[in-house]
Amino acid sequence: MGRLLRKRPALGMALLSGVSTAVGIVIVLAIDWFPVQASTASPQIDTLWDVLMIASVPVFVLVMAVALYSVFAFRAEPGDLSDGEPIHGNTRLEVIWVTIPFIMVSALAVYGWIVLDDIEAKQTDPLIVNVTGQQFAWRFDYPDEGKVKSTELVLPEDRDVEFRVNTDDVLHDFWVPEFRLKTDAVPGLTTKIRLKPSRIGEYDVVCAELCGLGHATMRSAVRVVTPEDFDAWIAKEQQSETDGGAAAAGGDEAAAGKQLFTETGCNACHTLADAESASAIGPGLDELSADAEKYGEQNDQSPEEYVKTSITEPDAFLVPDFNAGIMPADYAEQLSPEELDTLVKYLLSVSGEEKP
Amino acid sequence: MATTPEHAARISRLQQARPEVVMHGLREEPRGWLAWLTTTDHKRIGIMYLFATFLFFILGGVEALLIRLQLAVPDGTLVTPETYNGLVSMHGTTMIFLFVVPVWAGFANYFVPLMIGARDMAFPRLNALSFWLLAFGGIAFYGSLFFEPPGAGWTSYAPLSDDAYLPGGGVDAWIFLIHLTGLSSLVGAINFIATIHNMRARGMGWGRMPLFVWSILTYSYLLVAALPAIAAAVTMLLTDRHFGTDFFDANGGGDPMLWQHLFWFFGHPEVYIMILPAFGIISEILPVFARKPIFGYKAIAAATVAIAFLGLLVWAHHMFTTPTSTVVLVFFMMSSFLIAVPTGIKIFNWIATLWRGSIMMKTPLYFAAALPALFVIGGISGVILAVFPVDWQLHDTYFVVAHIHYVLFGGSVFGIFAGLYYWFPKMSGRMLSEGLGKASFWVMFVGFNLTFLVQHSAGLSGMPRRIYDYPESAGWWGFNLASTIGSFLLGIGVMMSVVNVIVSIKKGQKAGNDPWKGNTLEWFTQSPPPENNFDVVPRVRSVEPMKDIRREVMKGAEPAGTVAQPVASGT
Ligand code: HEM
Ligand SMILES: [Cu+2]
Numbered sequence: 019m020g021r022l023l024r025k026r027p028a029l030g031m032a033l034l035s036g037v038s039t040a041v042g043i044v045i046v047l048a049i050d051w052f053p054v055q056a057s058t059a060s061p062q063i064d065t066l067w068d069v070l071m072i073a074s075v076p077v078f079v080l081v082m083a084v085a086l087y088s089v090f091a092f093r094a095e096p097g098d099l100s101d102g103e104p105i106h107g108n109t110r111l112e113v114i115w116v117t118i119p120f121i122m123v124s125a126l127a128v129y130g131w132i133v134l135d136d137i138e139a140k141q142t143d144p145l146i147v148n149v150t151g152q153q154f155a156w157r158f159d160y161p162d163e164g165k166v167k168s169t170e171l172v173l174p175e176d177r178d179v180e181f182r183v184n185t186d187d188v189l190h191d192f193w194v195p196e197f198r199l200k201t202d203a204v205p206g207l208t209t210k211i212r213l214k215p216s217r218i219g220e221y222d223v224v225c226a227e228l229c230g231l232g233h234a235t236m237r238s239a240v241r242v243v244t245p246e247d248f249d250a251w252i253a254k255e256q257q258s259e260t261d262g263g264a265a266a267a268g269g270d271e272a273a274a275g276k277q278l279f280t281e282t283g284c285n286a287c288h289t290l291a292d293a294e295s296a297s298a299i300g301p302g303l304d305e306l307s308a309d310a311e312k313y314g315e316q317n318d319q320s321p322e323e324y325v326k327t328s329i330t331e332p333d334a335f336l337v338p339d340f341n342a343g344i345m346p347a348d349y350a351e352q353l354s355p356e357e358l359d360t361l362v363k364y365l366l367s368v369s370g371e372e373k374p
Numbered sequence: 375m376a377t378t379p380e381h382a383a384r385i386s387r388l389q390q391a392r393p394e395v396v397m398h399g400l401r402e403e404p405r406g407w408l409a410w411l412t413t414t415d416h417k418r419i420g421i422m423y424l425f426a427t428f429l430f431f432i433l434g435g436v437e438a439l440l441i442r443l444q445l446a447v448p449d450g451t452l453v454t455p456e457t458y459n460g461l462v463s464m465h466g467t468t469m470i471f472l473f474v475v476p477v478w479a480g481f482a483n484y485f486v487p488l489m490i491g492a493r494d495m496a497f498p499r500l501n502a503l504s505f506w507l508l509a510f511g512g513i514a515f516y517g518s519l520f521f522e523p524p525g526a527g528w529t530s531y532a533p534l535s536d537d538a539y540l541p542g543g544g545v546d547a548w549i550f551l552i553h554l555t556g557l558s559s560l561v562g563a564i565n566f567i568a569t570i571h572n573m574r575a576r577g578m579g580w581g582r583m584p585l586f587v588w589s590i591l592t593y594s595y596l597l598v599a600a601l602p603a604i605a606a607a608v609t610m611l612l613t614d615r616h617f618g619t620d621f622f623d624a625n626g627g628g629d630p631m632l633w634q635h636l637f638w639f640f641g642h643p644e645v646y647i648m649i650l651p652a653f654g655i656i657s658e659i660l661p662v663f664a665r666k667p668i669f670g671y672k673a674i675a676a677a678t679v680a681i682a683f684l685g686l687l688v689w690a691h692h693m694f695t696t697p698t699s700t701v702v703l704v705f706f707m708m709s710s711f712l713i714a715v716p717t718g719i720k721i722f723n724w725i726a727t728l729w730r731g732s733i734m735m736k737t738p739l740y741f742a743a744a745l746p747a748l749f750v751i752g753g754i755s756g757v758i759l760a761v762f763p764v765d766w767q768l769h770d771t772y773f774v775v776a777h778i779h780y781v782l783f784g785g786s787v788f789g790i791f792a793g794l795y796y797w798f799p800k801m802s803g804r805m806l807s808e809g810l811g812k813a814s815f816w817v818m819f820v821g822f823n824l825t826f827l828v829q830h831s832a833g834l835s836g837m838p839r840r841i842y843d844y845p846e847s848a849g850w851w852g853f854n855l856a857s858t859i860g861s862f863l864l865g866i867g868v869m870m871s872v873v874n875v876i877v878s879i880k881k882g883q884k885a886g887n888d889p890w891k892g893n894t895l896e897w898f899t900q901s902p903p904p905e906n907n908f909d910v911v912p913r914v915r916s917v918e919p920m921k922d923i924r925r926e927v928m929k930g931a932e933p934a935g936t937v938a939q940p941v942a943s944g945t
Contacts, residue, residue, distance in 0.1 A: 051834040052767070063763055070761060074754045081721055081750045088728035089743055093735055094665070102666030102731035107723075112673050115722040116715060123711035123757065130761040131704060137763060138700065153539075188534040189630060191695060191770060195836035198767045202696045204631060205533055206624025209697040226695075226770040226838045228462075228527050230534060231455040234841035299455060341456070341522070343541040 027091065035076075035083045042075040056196035056217040056242060059137045063198045066133050073122060137199075141178035141212055147171070149183045151190030151203040153346050154232025154299070155283030156223050166255040169281050171223055171240040173215045174248035183209040187346055191227035194240055200226055215242040231299045231344055232286050275364020278357055287345070292368035300345060301337045306369035313337070325362045329353075414498035415905060416483050419505050421801065423480030426509060427473050432872075433516075434468035437461045439865055442825075446858040448846035458842035459525035460544070464515075466528030467548060470648070471555045472512050474786050478651040479504065479562045481793055482590040484801065486566060488896035488903060489584045491575025491911040496568035504562035511554030518547035527840060529641070530611070532622035532633040537615040546615065549608045556601045563594035570594075575895065577914035584894045584917070585668065588675045589654025592682045593647050599686060600643035607636035631696060638689035646685040649749075649781060650678060652789025653720055656742045659796050660724055661918075662890050663739035664731025670723040671917055677716035684713040694762040695769050703762055710760035717753055721746045736890070737811035741792035744819060748784025752777055755830065770840075772853075773833030779826045791818075791871065798875065799889050803901040804882030810874045818867030824860030828853040893918035 047068060055061055092102070149171075150157045159167045173179055183192050185203035192211070193200035196219075201211040225236035243251065276293050279285060285295030289302035301309075307321065314324035317335055327334050332345035353361065404412055413419060441461050444450040453461065483501065487494055495501045518524060522542030526535040535545050570591045574583065610621040611633070620626025622633045653674075661668040668674065690698065690706040724746045733739065755777040759765050768774060798806050832853040837844065844850055888897040897920050899908050915922055 051831070053836050063767060066761065066764055067758075070758050070764065074758070077718075078750055078754060081725060082747055084725040084729060085743060085747050088664075088725065088731065089733060089735070089739075092664070092728065092731050092733050094732040098732065100665070100732055102664050102733075104667060105669065105730065106667050107670040107673065108726075111722075111726065112670055112719070116719060119715050119718045123714055126757075126761060127708050127711050130707060130763060133763045134700065134704070188539055189531055193770075193838070195767070200695050200766055200769060204624075204697060206629065207631075207697050224836070224838055228459070228531070228534065228840040230525075230539060231459065233459075234455070234843050341542065343537075343539050347538070 027087070031083055031087055034087075035079050038079045038083065039076045042079055043072055046071040046075060052198070053195045053221075054217065054219070055198075056194070056215060056219060056221060057198060058214040058216050060196070060198045060216070062133050062136060066130065069129065070126065073126065077119075138212070141180065141214075144178040144180040144212060145174065147173075147179060147181050149181050149192055149203070150186060151184070151192065151225065151229070151236075152186040152283055153188065153230050153344075154225070154236040154286040156192070156225075156236070156238040157281070157283070158238075160252065163252045164256045166252055166259065167281065168255060169238060169283075171238060172248060172251050173240065173242050174245040175215055175218055175242050177245065178212060178214050181211045181213075183211065186348060186352075188229050189227045190225045190229050190236070193224045193226040194221055195224065196221045202227060218242050218244065232297065235286060235297055235299075271360055271363055272367065275360050275367075278353070278361045279364065282349070282352060282361075290365075290368070301340055303365060304369055307366050308369075309337075310366065321366060322362055325365055326358060329358065329361065414494075414502050416487050416495045416498065416501060417801075417903065417905075417907075419501050420480050420482075420484030422505055423476060423483055423508070426505075426512070427477040427480055428872075430468050430472035430512060431477075431868075434465050434473060435865060435868065437465040437468065439861060441465060442858040442861040444842060445844075445854045447855070448844055448848070448851055450843050453842070455842045456525065459527075459840075460523030462840055463524045463527050463530075463544075463548070464519075467515065467524070467551065469782070470528060470644070471551060472508075472515070474648045474782065474790075475559060475644070476508050476555065477790055478590070478593060478648075479508075479559065481651065481655070481790075481797070482566060482593075483562075485797065485896055486569060486587055486590055487573070488800075488899065488907060489587055489894045490570065490573060490578060491895045491908060491914070492569060492573035493907050495565050496573060497565050500561055500565050504558045504565065507554050507558035507561065511551045511558060514554060515547050515551035518544045524548040529637060531637075532611060532614070532630045533624075535611060535615075536623060538623075546612070549612050552604060552608045556605050559597050560601050563597040566590055566594040567598075575911045575914050575919075578919075581672070582914055582917050582919075583675075585657035585671065585674055585678075586651070586654035586894075588678055589650045589657075592678050593651050596643045596647050596650075596682050596685065600640045600647070603636050604640035607633060607640070610636075631693075631698075634693055634696065635689070638692045639686075641692065642689040643682075643685050645781070646681055648786050649789075650681065652745065652786045652792075653678065655789050655793040655796070656724060656745050657720075658894065659738050659742040659792055660727045662796075662892050663734045663736060663742070664728050665734065665891075666727060666731040667918065668723070669726035669729075670719075673719055674723050677719040680716040681713060684709060684716070688713055688760075691760050691762075691765075694765045707760055707762050711757065714753060714757050721750055721753070734890075736795075737806065737808055737815060738792050738796035738890075740812060740815040741788050741795060744815070745785060745788045745792065748780055748788060748822070752780030752782075752784055755780060768833060770838055771833035772829040772837045772839055775839050776826050776829035776833060779822075779829070783822060783826070788818075791815075794871070794875075796890070797896075798878070799885030800896055800901045800903070802879050802882070803885055804878050804880075805885050805889060806874050806878045806882060810870055810877075814867050814870035814874060816867075817863055817870060821860050821863030821865070821867050825857050825864055826860070828856045828860075832857075888920065891920075891924070893920050895919055898923065 051067065052064055055064065146160070146162055148159045148161060155169065156171070157167065157169060158171050159165060181192065183201055183203045185205055187205070189205070190203040191200055192203060197213055197215070199211055199213055201209045203209060219242055221240045223238040223240050225233060229236065279290065279293045285293055285297065287297050287299035289296050289298060289304060291304050306325065310321035310324045313335060314321045317324060319327065330350040332347055333342040336342060403409065410418060410422065440453065441458070444452045444458060483495065522544045524530070524544035524547060525540055526545060530545060530548060533539060570587060610619065613619040614621050614623060620628040622628050622630050624630060657668055657674055688706055688710045690703065691710045694703055728743065755773070759768055759774065759777060795806055795811055832850050835849065837848070837850050885901045887900055890897070895912070898912065912919060912923060
């Protein structure tokens with residue numbers, strides 16, 4: 019090899035590049051780049067990726083081989099002051115290295131478009147799921163399945179789903195890495211995205227667009243289940259929603275309050291032991307009853323009034339060390355007055371000083 | 375001084391060549407600090423630019439290391455989410471607006487007039503204004519450290535950047551930075567355009583202009599084309615924040631997508647603003663150190679212009695996951711592919727320049743030869759991101775972070791270091807240490823790849839960008855730890871070059887006028903050049919005027935219409 023390289027550098031290089039390309043392609047295909055495939059789009063996108071990798075390796079190898087070979091083989095000896103060959107260019111080469119990349123990217127464009135068309139193809143009888151992003155939590159509701167609301171995304175396997183993505187405040191981005199699709203939630207617009215889950219399992223909904231302090235923790239669970247389990251889940255949720263209302267009316271306020279706390283997304287930012295949340299973006303609420311008394315007094319408010327204004331007008335009074343503009347300011351619209359009362363009572367009841 | 379008849383003839387010839395200078399009263403030259411503050415000399419302004427932008431580079435680097443420390447382990451607690459978002463926003467903004475874009479203005483200020491054989495820029499006072507606008511932009515921005523740094527990333531997407539979500543003054547400081555540095559760049563760009571169009575040496579037609587000057591001309595036109603869009607956008611954001619307008623607020627009938635279009639209409643050309651001058655430097659350095667003409671001069675110059683033109687037509691490839699009609703996005707996918715073709719042309723021409731050269735293995739060559747190798751990775755990942763079904767998975771992940779850094783660090787910053795090692799002897803009259811320079815190169819090279827190669831994998835396995843922590847169960851710990859270790863190596867490598875500069879500026883070996891046997895006119899004059907640059911400007915008869923001059927001197931003849939040696943070096 020060494021002798022060949024010295025005698026016929028171009029030929030030697032071609033051989034060496036051929037071998038490295040083959041090795042490179044084997045390596046990039048062997049690596050498991052992505053999370054598991056959980057939607058019908060996943061295999062298509064992964065194949066597209068593989069093709070891109072196969073096309074990239076020769077380009078990379080060629081550039082590296084010529085660059086490396088040159089700096090080793092054409093190095094001037096110390097003291098050698100001669101010039102290199104006075105070659106100013108070569109029109110035929112220029113034409114070649116314009117044409118080949120052009121053909122390559124054109125082919126990729128066509129292929130990319132075909133995959134796209136396939137993924138965006140019409141669906142039959144899709145399950146509609148409304149997705150709403152909010153600083154810093156996701157909410158899901160199923161308008162055609164008895165308006166079930168949930169903070170967990172449950173989907174039946176092998177059924178087309180159409181997500182209609184919205185946001186209450188800033189940009190978010192709805193992404194399930196295992197589904198290989200992501201889409202922005204843009205204020206004032208509804209973004210549609212369609213896919214078909216193809217693998218039973220539990221994954222995460224991730225927010226991919228910087229949305230503020232809680233961006234990193236804005237995650238929810240996705241469960242892909244069998245169609246039977248899905249129907250059972252819908253039935254149970256419908257039941258518990260009537261139960262939840264009944265519980266609130268009938269006295270189990272603690273359960274209703276806890277549910278509101280998590281469903282509204284308060285747990286994304288506030289620590290509260292009773293609701294098993296441990297986020298530190300906003301003030302912790304485990305000592306809220308004491309705090310409410312203290313700050314309420316400063317503002318001439320009863321503890322209840324203080325907690326209520328803190329929810330509906332978060333910037334009216336700022337807890338020391340926390341800044342304005344972080345907590346969403348629209349809970350007065352999201353929650354009914356009854357729900358608000360339930361929440362306030364719940365918070366004051368579970369945050370006694372006796373708790374550690 | 376003994377006067378021979380020859381000498382007298384030569385002096386009189388020189389005097390004829392000099393333009394007549396009329397003085398209207400003479401002010402005394404200020405000295406010391408004041409000389410720097412009041413200077414309009416393009417070389418001093420260039421040095422001030424380089425000094426200031428390198429300071430910002432160090433600041434941005436410290437921010438980056440803090441980010442990497444926070445992410446080194448899962449559930450990091452080094453900084454709060456608020457500080458983290460501040461760090462991310464300051465880092466990106468600093469590196470782009472206060473380092474890479476203006477550092478080119480620094481190099482160009484110093485070297486464009488020298489390379490085209492001019493005695494200063496076209497508008498020297500305007501030139502000083504550009505520098506001071508940049509300085510004030512940086513100060514206004516870093517002032518926000520004392521109240522509240524911005525928290526919406528370098529892209530400041532609305533509505534997060536609106537007053538409802540980030541009421542503190544950080545975003546306003548960011549807006550002022552964009553305005554001030556934007557004005558600085560605009561004024562500078564107009565100055566470069568005027569200088570390059572009008573002040574080239576006799577004989578330097580467009581086909582003989584150095585490729586670095588071509589790249590600066592293109593950089594300047596791109597700035598003029600792209601900056602108005604962002605100036606408009608940040609003004610609208612400012613009025614949204616403080617004067618009740620609703621340009622980007624959907625509740626008031628505005629549209630957050632408008633921000634993204636305006637931002638990226640500027641933002642994509644901006645990336646070429648940051649890379650084309652690096653391409654230009656490489657196109658100067660490779661032929662000098664390969665001792666061989668640049669391969670395909672015309673193709674490279676044409677590719678520069680083609681990239682700039684296409685660069686204005688690809689902006690929505692940053693918006694593939696937004697609600698936008700598919701046909702529109704397909705158009706942007708195609709145009710992004712097309713731009714890979716002229717980019718490829720350059721890479722192929724560079725490596726063809728090395729082929730069969732007689733290569734001098736000096737530090738500038740190390741950086742310059744590494745650039746095509748690293749940039750090709752960033753170019754390939756760019757094409758992959760432009761395939762928009764694949765971008766659905768990769769958008770806003772660490773894969774994009776890796777792409778950015780391969781093009782901006784592996785491309786622009788390695789180009790900047792190549793330029794620093796190449797031109798330092800001209801600017802200071804002294805050589806940088808080769809040993810320390812090469813060591814710095816290797817530490818940077820290894821550190822860089824360790825930091826950013828693994829980030830491709832982190833992104834592919836689902837790690838979103840701009841997150842301040844991640845759970846252990848996510849499985850990204852290994853990637854992140856490697857990346858953090860790499861980043862500290864990279865930092866050490868950079869500091870080795872900083873030390874090299876500080877030491878060599880006083881103690882370095884004397885460089886002489888032309889230590890590398892350069893091709894272009896800056897090597898014709900002394901190091902550092904006198905205030906008027908050249909006493910006599912030679913006539914240019916090829917892309918490599920210095921090679922012509924050296925050849926004629928070897929033949930023993932004085933080149934017609936000029937003198938072989940800069941006379942100012944003392945008789
Ligand atoms: C072959 C040429 C290139 C192509 C096809 C390309 C393509 C892309 C695409 C599609 C994205 C968006 C990825 C996403 O957000 O999902 C992107 C992001 C980016 N690219 Fe490139 N790129 C190229 C070269 C460059 C160069 C030369 C630079 C700078 C020197 C650059 C700097 C960036 C930056 C800074 C971003 C990230 C912006 C952000 O979201 O913060 N790219 N590129
Ligand atoms: Cu772009």
